[in-house]
Structure formats: C-alpha cells, structure tokens
C-alpha cells in the first residue's frame with residue numbers, strides 16, 4: 232500500500248482561539264477514512280487545510296507526496312471534493328453547470344461529463360434547471376462535479392447531510408463501488424455514525440481540535456469484546472457487581488467489566504448461587520466507542 236494523503240501536525244487558530252492542535256493522520260491508497268467529532272471539533276478546518284483553502288499556522292498536508300501548502304494546484308490535481316454547500320447556478324440546468332465548472336478547469340469534455348452524469352444517476356434530469364432539483368439531486372450533481380477531474384482522492388464534507396434513507400444508502404453503495412472499481416481513496420466527515428461504521432475502514436475522532444482517537448472500525452468491533460450476562464434471581468446482581476465489577480444494564484443484566492475473563496465471572500456468579508439465564512457477546516457500535524471517548528472514558532485501544 233502506498234500513502235495517498237498525509238496530514239502532519241496541523242495547527243490552526245482563529246482569532247487566538249485554537250481550532251486544531253497538532254492533528255496528524257494518514258490515508259493509504261484505497262482507504263475510506265472518516266473524520267468524526269462534535270460540532271466545532273475541527274473537521275471542516277482539517278478539510279479546508281487539505282484543500283488549501285485554509286492556511287495552517289503549523290503543519291503540512293501532502294497528497295501523493297506533494298505538499299498542498301507549497302504546490303497547491305499540483306497537489307490537488309488528483310483530488311475531487313464537495314466542500315461546504317456546493318454553489319450551483321440555480322437558473323441553469325445541471326448540464327450547463329457542469330459545462331461551466333469544467334471550462335474553469337481545463338475545458339469541457341462532453342464524453343467525460345456524460346459518463347459522470349450517468350454514474351450518479353442524473354441522466355433524466357440533467358437538462359432541468361438546478362432550481363427544480365431536490366436536495367438529493369443537488370448532492371448527486373455535486374458528486375458528479377467532484378468526479379470530473381477523474382480524482383484518485385475524494386474529500387467530502389458531510390456528504391449525507393440532509394439526505395433521506397434511500398439517498399444515504401445510494402451514497403454508501405456509490406462510494407464503495409468507486410473504491411472497488413477504481414481504488415478510490417475517500418476522506419469524509421460526518422455525524423451519521425451508523426453510516427460511517429458501514430463505510431469506513433478507519434476513523435479519527437477529534438475533540439476540541441485534538442485527535443483523541445484513531446483506529447480501524449473492524450478492530451474496535453472485534454478486538455474489545457463486551458459481554459452481558461443475565462442472572463437470576465436479579466437481586467444477586469448488586470453483590471456480584473460489587474465483588475467483580477461490571478455495570479447493571481437491566482433487571483438481572485450485568486455488562487461485564489472489560490478485561491475480565493467471562494468464564495471466571497460466570498463461575499463466580501454460579502458459586503454465589505445465581506443462575507445464568509443468558510450470556511451474550513455484545514457487538515459494540517461505533518456510536519458506543521464514540522460516546523465512550525468523547526465522554527472521557529479514554530481510548531479503547
């Protein structure tokens with residue numbers, strides 16, 4: 232694998248207030264990477280710096296080895312992006328918008344434009360005025376525009392924001408297919424954790440401008456198992472939790488403390504006179520991990 236994007240020690244202050252503090256991450260070619268965090272955590276600032284639209288106070292971004300800060304247009308040659316609300320001319324058709332956008336950057340290529348329009352499923356409506364487009368159709372047009380430079384790296388700012396469930400699923404399948412067919416590398420930020428979980432290989436979580444977590448979605452799902460046990464009588468729970476740790480998560484239900492061998496826990500519970508009614512390995516979602524980290528319980532890895 233080779234590195235597609237490197238963000239190295241990015242720091243940025245706005246009016247003396249830090250928005251990013253020494254944030255680094257790296258995307259390998261073909262990776263889908265999610266940038267997560269609460270409102271104001273620094274996600275858009277990171278994307279802005281990567282796109283050369285925001286100047287970092289410190290740090291550098293390299294795309295395929297080329298510095299965005301030193302050689303912006305060369306570095307961004309292989310990049311397609313949807314950043315902030317894409318500005319289209321509402322009184323023109325989707326097609327004419329694409330024509331204009333292409334003419335800004337090297338000239339109109341009808342064949343390439345037809346291909347992207349087909350790819351994003353806008354063929355039937357590409358001749359209609361953008362003012363008549365739904366939010367989902369605008370997003371498709373924005374995606375078409377981001378694909379025009381035949382990018383190897385896509386940067387997407389809240390791409391699923393405001394889409395309906397069908398639109399969200401379409402977007403997910405679309406991105407996964409782009410990666411499958413072209414080895415596309417994708418970096419996006421989102422608040423939709425369930426979607427991020429389905430799409431991303433790795434995620435970084437930012438909190439108040441600092442990167443507080445980076446990890447593979449698969450690893451935190453599989454490597455840090457959480458077990459739940461249902462005991463009877465349920466009154467047994469308190470003394471057992473008191474002795475062995477864990478958390479009561481329902482009547483008679485204990486979430487086992489992390490790191491303890493579940494067999495040891497169950498054996499102790501039985502010895503104490505409890506009956507084990509249910510025992511389950513719980514799959515932790517990205518949301519669980521996100522909440523744990525941002526609520527300050529520390530990193531799971």
Ligand SMILES: Nc1ncnc2c1ncn2[C@@H]1O[C@H](COP(=O)(O)OP(=O)(O)OP(=O)(O)O)[C@@H](O)[C@H]1O
Pocket residue numbers: 245246249250268269270271272273274275276277
């Ligand atoms: N142009 C700017 N001028 C002043 N402050 C800014 C500017 N851009 C961002 N900030 C501040 O920097 C911090 C990080 O903002 P940023 O937009 O990067 O967060 P975010 O994680 O993208 O948030 P959201 O999820 O709400 O989009 C915030 O405190 C924000 O108010």
